[in-house]
Amino acid sequence: xxxxxxxxxxxxxxxxxxxxxxxxxxxxxxxxxxxxxxxxxxxxxxxxxxxxxxxxxxxxxxxxxxxxxxxxxxxxxxxxxxxxxxxxxxxxxxxxxxxxxxxxxxxxxxxxxxxxxxxxxxxxxxxxxxxxxxxxxxxxxxxxxxxxxxxxxxxxxxxxxxxxxxxxxxxxxxxxxxxxxxxxxxxxxxxxxxxxxxxxxxxxxxxxxxxxxxxxxxxxxxxxxxxxxxxxxxxxxxxxxxxxxxxxxxxxxxxx
Numbered sequence: 110x111x112x113x114x115x116x117x118x119x120x121x122x123x124x125x126x127x128x129x130x131x132x133x134x135x136x137x138x139x140x141x142x143x144x145x146x147x148x149x150x151x152x153x154x155x156x157x158x159x160x161x162x163x164x165x166x167x168x169x170x171x172x173x174x175x176x177x178x179x180x181x182x183x184x185x186x187x188x189x190x191x192x193x194x195x196x197x198x199x200x201x202x203x204x205x206x207x208x209x210x211x212x213x214x215x216x217x218x219x220x221x222x223x224x225x226x227x228x229x230x231x232x233x234x235x236x237x238x239x240x241x242x243x244x245x246x247x248x249x250x251x252x253x254x255x256x257x258x259x260x261x262x263x264x265x266x267x268x269x270x271x272x273x274x275x276x277x278x279x280x281x282x283x284x285x286x287x288x289x290x291x292x293x294x295x296x297x298x299x300x301x302x303x304x305x306x307x308x309x310x311x312x313x314x315x316x317x318x319x320x321x322x323x324x325x326x327x328x329x330x331x332x333x334x335x336x337x338x339x340x341x342x343x344x345x346x347x348x349x350x351x352x353x354x355x356x357x358x359x360x361x362x363x364x365x
Contacts, residue, residue, distance in 0.1 A: 152342035155335035159328070167328045179237040181328055184313075185336035186229040187256075191294050193223030193340060194263060198291035201284035213280040214355065216287055217270060218347040220263050222340060227260045242307050251304040255297050262290035 163181035170177035197216045204212035234253070235245035248254060266286050273279040301308050312320040319326055 148338075148345060149342040152335070152339040155338055159332045159335045162331065163328050168322070168324055170325075173241055176237060176240040179233050181332045183230060183233040183237055184329065185332040186226045186233065188333055189336045189340045190223050190226040190230055190259075191298075192337070193219045193226060194259070194287075194291050194294060197223065197263075197266075197287040201287040204280060205284050210276075210280070210355070213284070214348060214351040215344075216284065218344055218351055220266050220287060221347060222343045224260065224263050224267065225343070226336075226340070227256070227263070230256060231260060238307070247307055250306045250308065251300045252297055252306050252308045255293060255300060259290065259293045259297065262286070262293065266290065 159181065163178050167178070167181070169175060170180075197219045200212045200216040200219065203209075204216065234256075239245050246253060266283060269286060270279055270283050273282060298311075300306060301310055313326075313329065321329065
């Protein structure tokens with residue numbers, strides 16, 4: 110009888126040990142999730158606060174009225190898209206030099222985030238254009254068409270990455286396309302100086318002082334900062350996903 114009880118106690122201890130370890134890991138998991146998720150929450154709150162300030166606490170523009178409020182979303186989205194694609198080009202160029210897989214992963218992540226923000230640009234632009242210019246789109250407007258072409262280039266970049274199985278070839282071909290696509294950025298910015306377009310001349314990104322009243326300029330600066338923070342949050346999440354995906358692929362390859 111005593112031997113039976115001893116065996117039962119040993120089995121109970123082993124069972125408690127087996128069950129306790131996963132529970133301990135599960136209790137710690139939410140803490141790790143909280144460390145990762147605070148940045149998107151802060152960035153999202155900052156963007157919401159920016160929209161509220163633009164809509165309710167920033168003066169109306171004299172000629173365009175309420176339609177001009179889209180400016181505080183359209184311009185920061187364009188800024189972040191250009192920043193994202195510029196960083197794709199930088200990371201891709203350095204990757205071709207030193208062949209560091211982290212740079213390829215960064216370029217991939219930034220390209221996908223850049224496509225998201227360019228989509229916002231292409232949606233908000235026509236919504237702003239309709240009440241001001243009387244049309245959603247004009248194919249003769251070089252800035253409009255070249256921005257759409259930029260979107261197609263980096264969508265093609267994403268498709269290219271999905272079509273090539275070899276990691277080294279995928280990284281090299283994508284790097285070349287990422288660099289070439291970024292050459293459109295200065296062309297798009299300078300297009301209003303080079304061609305007749307519906308877009309006005311720059312009122313902020315120009316050699317002279319900005320042509321915005323102080324309250325509007327402050328709202329624009331806040332929106333630029335909040336959208337940039339949102340880019341960082343998206344990038345952090347997307348890069349972390351890329352790390353986990355590549356680690357899983359490496360484990361599967363070693364098991365095979």
